[in-house]
Amino acid sequence: MTGHAAKRPSTAYDVARAAGVSQSTVSRAFTPGASISPQTLEKVVSAAKSLGYQPNLIARTLITRRSNIIGLALAHMDNEFYAMLLNALNDELAPLGRRLLLFSGDPRGESDPMLSEILKYQVDAIILASTTLSSSLAEDCRAAGIPIILINRASAAKGVSTITGDNIVGACMIADFLMRGGHRQLAVVAGLENSSTSREREEAFIRQVVSAGHSRPYRAVGHYQADATRAAVRQLLAGPNAPDGIFCANDFMAFVAIEVARYEFGLDVGRDISIIGFDNVQSAASPCWALTTFSQPVRAMAQAASMLIQSGEEIELHQRVPGELIVRGSARIPTS
Amino acid sequence: MTGHAAKRPSTAYDVARAAGVSQSTVSRAFTPGASISPQTLEKVVSAAKSLGYQPNLIARTLITRRSNIIGLALAHMDNEFYAMLLNALNDELAPLGRRLLLFSGDPRGESDPMLSEILKYQVDAIILASTTLSSSLAEDCRAAGIPIILINRASAAKGVSTITGDNIVGACMIADFLMRGGHRQLAVVAGLENSSTSREREEAFIRQVVSAGHSRPYRAVGHYQADATRAAVRQLLAGPNAPDGIFCANDFMAFVAIEVARYEFGLDVGRDISIIGFDNVQSAASPCWALTTFSQPVRAMAQAASMLIQSGEEIELHQRVPGELIVRGSARIPTS
DNA sequence: ATGAAAGCGCTAACAT
DNA sequence: ATGTTAGCGCTTTCAT
Numbered sequence: 001m002t003g004h005a006a007k008r009p010s011t012a013y014d015v016a017r018a019a020g021v022s023q024s025t026v027s028r029a030f031t032p033g034a035s036i037s038p039q040t041l042e043k044v045v046s047a048a049k050s051l052g053y054q055p056n057l058i059a060r061t062l063i064t065r066r067s068n069i070i071g072l073a074l075a076h077m078d079n080e081f082y083a084m085l086l087n088a089l090n091d092e093l094a095p096l097g098r099r100l101l102l103f104s105g106d107p108r109g110e111s112d113p114m115l116s117e118i119l120k121y122q123v124d125a126i127i128l129a130s131t132t133l134s135s136s137l138a139e140d141c142r143a144a145g146i147p148i149i150l151i152n153r154a155s156a157a158k159g160v161s162t163i164t165g166d167n168i169v170g171a172c173m174i175a176d177f178l179m180r181g182g183h184r185q186l187a188v189v190a191g192l193e194n195s196s197t198s199r200e201r202e203e204a205f206i207r208q209v210v211s212a213g214h215s216r217p218y219r220a221v222g223h224y225q226a227d228a229t230r231a232a233v234r235q236l237l238a239g240p241n242a243p244d245g246i247f248c249a250n251d252f253m254a255f256v257a258i259e260v261a262r263y264e265f266g267l268d269v270g271r272d273i274s275i276i277g278f279d280n281v282q283s284a285a286s287p288c289w290a291l292t293t294f295s296q297p298v299r300a301m302a303q304a305a306s307m308l309i310q311s312g313e314e315i316e317l318h319q320r321v322p323g324e325l326i327v328r329g330s331a332r333i334p335t336s
Numbered sequence: 337m338t339g340h341a342a343k344r345p346s347t348a349y350d351v352a353r354a355a356g357v358s359q360s361t362v363s364r365a366f367t368p369g370a371s372i373s374p375q376t377l378e379k380v381v382s383a384a385k386s387l388g389y390q391p392n393l394i395a396r397t398l399i400t401r402r403s404n405i406i407g408l409a410l411a412h413m414d415n416e417f418y419a420m421l422l423n424a425l426n427d428e429l430a431p432l433g434r435r436l437l438l439f440s441g442d443p444r445g446e447s448d449p450m451l452s453e454i455l456k457y458q459v460d461a462i463i464l465a466s467t468t469l470s471s472s473l474a475e476d477c478r479a480a481g482i483p484i485i486l487i488n489r490a491s492a493a494k495g496v497s498t499i500t501g502d503n504i505v506g507a508c509m510i511a512d513f514l515m516r517g518g519h520r521q522l523a524v525v526a527g528l529e530n531s532s533t534s535r536e537r538e539e540a541f542i543r544q545v546v547s548a549g550h551s552r553p554y555r556a557v558g559h560y561q562a563d564a565t566r567a568a569v570r571q572l573l574a575g576p577n578a579p580d581g582i583f584c585a586n587d588f589m590a591f592v593a594i595e596v597a598r599y600e601f602g603l604d605v606g607r608d609i610s611i612i613g614f615d616n617v618q619s620a621a622s623p624c625w626a627l628t629t630f631s632q633p634v635r636a637m638a639q640a641a642s643m644l645i646q647s648g649e650e651i652e653l654h655q656r657v658p659g660e661l662i663v664r665g666s667a668r669i670p671t672s
Numbered sequence: 673a674t675g676a677a678a679g680c681g682c683t684a685a686c687a688t
Numbered sequence: 689a690t691g692t693t694a695g696c697g698c699t700t701t702c703a704t
Binding site for chain 2: 673674675676677679680681682
């Protein structure tokens with residue numbers, strides 16, 4: 001269109017000729033710790049500048065076997081939590097010169113076909129968030145010496161590190177908060193059945209309530225999806241002995257629950273009914289939701305991931321990042 | 337820790353030996369259209385499988401000069417619109433075998449130092465969303481034959497393509513809608529001063545209102561930020577002749593405006609005051625906001641970007657993706 | 673249809 | 689401190 005032929009970018013060799021040095025000297029000029037005299041460095045740099053030379057990271061990767069690329073697999077980004085996590089991860093990794101290569105994919109089941117793609121890119125590490133890890137991928141990565149970090153998921157696989165929020169402590173604190181608030185009947189809305197995170201939160205909650213002598217909470221499943229959650233909450237609230245306290249396994253579902261309670265059932269959320277979430281996403285603070293929730297600090301999780309990546313390959317660490325109960329208006333506040 | 341030495345992945349050469357063929361035959365076996373007999377293909381494939389061979393895309397990139405990686409630069413992801421855009425882009429590109437490499441960065445000013453990094457990765461194209469394009473980067477890319485696609489931004493630079501929503505039509509429709517709703521005094525909350533998108537929306541709105549003979553709208557600046565927007569809206573509403581109709585340059589700021597109007601000034605949004613946004617992000621549909629807004633269809637924008645990338649390098653296209661006025665409850669509905 | 677050989681742009685010994 | 693040499697793992701002529 002412009003008739004402007006794409007002239008290929010200049011190489012280290014071009015720079016070498018222009019500066020009257022060898023090609024390896026050019027390489028050294030762009031290697032931080034290399035031994036090179038100030039004058040030749042200067043010569044090379046100015047030659048490079050005038051040629052518009054940029055070191056080719058692909059070629060560098062081929063030989064150093066370090067791409068500085070981190071593969072990030074996410075299922076669905078409609079959940080605000082993952083948008084925040086993505087941001088935090090990037091903020092943590094970018095200053096270290098590492099970039100995120102996105103493998104966001106079909107939310108259904110094992111997204112493995114896509115994940116095997118990751119390996120082909122010589123990524124330095126793989127971060128899996130909201131994705132189930134197939135044992136075959138885990139094995140492949142281990143063989144290739146690529147560290148795998150699971151965020152918000154557990155895994156039995158050898159060699160994979162995990163970073164999770166404090167699901168059990170959080171769920172128990174929420175249960176206590178709800179019980180001290182004097183509710184008649186509680187309920188829990190689970191996320192995905194096969195998600196370790198959702199299961200931990202749900203089971204801890206139920207255990208805590210039951211062991212305190214309260215009646216067993218109702219249970220519904222929202223699949224972390226708006227429609228399913230809406231249906232689940234409707235059914236819960238339409239029942240004969242509707243719950244007056246609901247714990248949703250994440251904030252996203254809690255927002256939906258609030259909508260249903262407030263706009264479909266005309267309930268005053270925080271008085272007639274208490275609704276609590278998990279994650280403490282940004283929107284939770286909006287006066288519109290004023291969601292009481294348990295925080296999962298993405299910043300801290302991203303830092304943990306970053307440290308794991310920095311500290312070399314052969315570690316397997318399981319880190320629980322602590323959170324705290326964030327009390328707002330969506331749940332009755334115990335008087336005591 | 338595991339004591340398990342990272343054995344390097346097997347190469348095409350390994351497979352060649354195992355299958356008793358030449359290395360180039362292995363290459364052909366993994367090249368879709370290559371001429372290879374069914375039997376040798378079979379031999380190679382099974383050898384590859386048993387060795388766990390994966391073609392090294394980095395090496396391939398070095399020679400083909402196509403990485404199948406698209407660089408994506410975003411400023412801030414806290415804006416739901418960009419999360420949606422990221423999703424849409426990925427959904428569109430992933431089936432084509434193209435991955436997004438993220439360059440999300442400091443929101444302040446020209447994020448250029450980071451962007452020059454992009455070139456080093458041999459990306460096939462660069463998508464810039466919510467980022468100002470420096471002319472030097474534009475020039476570098478043009479020289480290297482790398483297509484640049486701006487989403488939601490205009491640019492005078494030669495050779496860059498742009499994809500934008502219908503800012504002017506949208507702003508005019510919003511102005512009309514507000515005027516037909518019979519408001520006394522209108523106001524507009526602009527985003528960033530130097531954002532072409534915000535300027536287009538703001539100017540078209542003001543022009544439309546003024547040319548209809550209405551009194552000139554007030555103007556405030558929210559910088560696409562929560563705090564600044566909150567302050568701006570407060571000032572607007574605290575004034576002597578407060579506006580009863582506000583157009584915010586995006587949904588994100590409109591949400592903040594609703595919060596301030598409703599929770600700080602006790603206004604009934606949709607009756608006492610009308611608030612309209614731009615983008616139609618998912619949350620806008622929530623009954624909590626019920627935001628009247630003008631849609632910017634991310635799906636269509638992503639498709640446009642994808643087509644631009646597919647169709648080769650040398651095009652410069654300026655595409656406006658049409659949107660529509662989405663009427664909900666946050667603004668008075670004209671009776672006529 | 674297959675193999676041999678060259679080389680993509682770079683880093684990393686090894687010399688000097 | 690600098691140059692020489694040998695690859696990294698692959699695609700691509702060019703032969704056969």
